[in-house]
Amino acid sequence: AQSVSQHNHHVILSEAASLELGCNYSYGGTVNLFWYVQYPGQHLQLLLKYFSGDPLVKGIKGFEAEFIKSKFSFNLRKPSVQWSDTAEYFCAVNGNEKLTFGTGTRLTIIP
């Protein structure tokens, strides 16, 4: 069975700080990896995705994530966060055609 771990449950940062949210998965085969974001009062939407090729993928709003196969990780990064990045972030893995989500990380940006 596949699983996803997000160890940071709630992260609080000041504007302009750098961000890194951890995501580790377990699955023995080929995976596709995703980060979804849910802004307050809005629906879940795709932030970025990795299928194959360059392990460093770039998404919307300046976010990027790096797939490190040897560490089973897909951490989300942003060099300088903004107040508008306040949201809940979910890492998800697709292996065996089932999309499994992590428990999410709540990000609060202080102006």
Added chain:
Amino acid sequence: EAGVAQSPRYKIIEKRQSVAFWCNPISGHATLYWYQQILGQGPKLLIQFQNNGVVDDSQLPKDRFSAERLKGVDSTLKIQPAKLEDSAVYLCASSTRRGFTGELFFGEGSRLTVL
């Protein structure tokens, strides 16, 4: 392009009562999913449809939950009878094809409170 539509947005019921949620996916999307998101947890897949056929319902509590997508377009998820632990947000999502090589588009969810 219209997004995934869900209704009702909020529902409060007593335990042992029944409830139904409706979802209309993005036009042309063949695959439809129902997820359950309990507070503090990530979304959990309940059932996946490809057109009007069930692809995966392995995590659907079939003694109380049912779902249908009769014409391969909109879908209904029913809970009968409801339990306290069914309190959650029920998310509907759709995609253009089976599998997750593409993006899932989510609705805003239906929040259920069971008293």
